[in-house]
Amino acid sequence: MIVSLQNEQVKHVVSLHDKKGRKEYREFLVEGKRFVQEAILRQAQLKKIYYTAQDAAMEKSDLQQSLSIGGLVTEIRALGIEAEEVSEAVMRKMSATEEPQGILGIIRKTEFDWQDILIEKDTILLVVDGIQDPGNLGTILRTALAADVKQIILTKKTVDLYNPKVLRSSMGSVFSEVILADKTPEEIAIFCRQKECSMVVSTMGGTSIFKTNIREDYPLALIVGNEATGPSAFFMEKAAKHYSIPMFNNVESLNASMAAGIFLYEMRRQGQFL
Incomplete structure (x- = not known):
């Protein structure tokens, strides 16, 4: 059991709170029972977990035990993954949240590159360009x-993929997606041109997505831009099409994630008829 805040393992976990540490060690943290369960379910590269005994030691029924941290620790050890108990003070130090949930895990990053992006006739490639809010x-x-869009590229100006708030909001989806980060718009444009993948942008001034035949654009790369400024000038100039969501009742805009969802589902709806 780890009780010292000066333990080297504690220092290592704390280093993963920062982007610099995550980049250096090629690891990131997941916190909470549900997130650790998602990591196991989606076969993430779970290196090790740390937990407190407060929940694990309590007597429970079989059902309650299966849902407890103690039950999860037993499952993790059965998979051959190391699990180490820590004191509550150490867990507070290790945690990136104000209220630790009693369990966290270290995940090895899965590194992807351009060859991992597969373009087929019905592909929707999502490009996130400069989104700043982790949520x-x-x-x-x-x-x-x-929406079954599992290939995603993040531009250099986008918030860090492994930011704890990004991970919590993603609810484990990152474990089932091919995500390239820190790419330039120019690199993305070259890739799309080579793969004959149309670049289309979501913007306020485009054609209504509900009044056009998107099937003509497949395979396509949907570019979703910054919350305040939209896609970068480069994408606005180079994109084959500009699409928008119609607004009524003097509503100026939608939340970036909500707008992205509408675009993706409408594109997926039309794409099923290819």
Whole structure:
């Protein structure tokens, strides 16, 4: 049991709170029973977990035990993954949240590159260009997976994929997606041109997505831009089509993640008829 805040493992976990540490060690943290369960379910590269005994030691019925941290620790050890108990003080130090949930895990990053992006006739490639709010990015990733859009590229100006708030909002979807991060618009445009994948942008001034035949654009890369400024000038100039969501009753705009969801589902709806 780890009780010292100066333990090297504690220092290592704390280093993963920052982007620099995550990049150096190619690891990131997941916190909470539900998130750790998602990591196991989606076969993430779970390196090790740390837990407190407060929940694990309580006597429970078989059903309650299966849903408890103690039950999860037993399952994790059965998978051959190391699980180590820590004191509550250590867990508070390790946690990136104000109220630790009693369990966290270290995940090895899965590294992807351009060759992992597969373009087929019905492909929707999602490009996230400059989204800054972690909650927005996480929700976009979760919505994309629900719409069966599992290939995503993040531009350099987008919030860090492994930011704890992004991960919590994604609800584990990152474990089932091929995500390339820190790419330039120019790199993305070259890739799309090579793969004959149409670039289309979501913007306030485009053609209504409900009044056009999107099937003509497939395969396509949907570019969703910054919450305040939209897609970058480069994408606005190079995109083959500009699409928008019609607004009524003097509503100026929608939340970026909500707008992305509408676009993705309408594109998926039309794409099923290819």
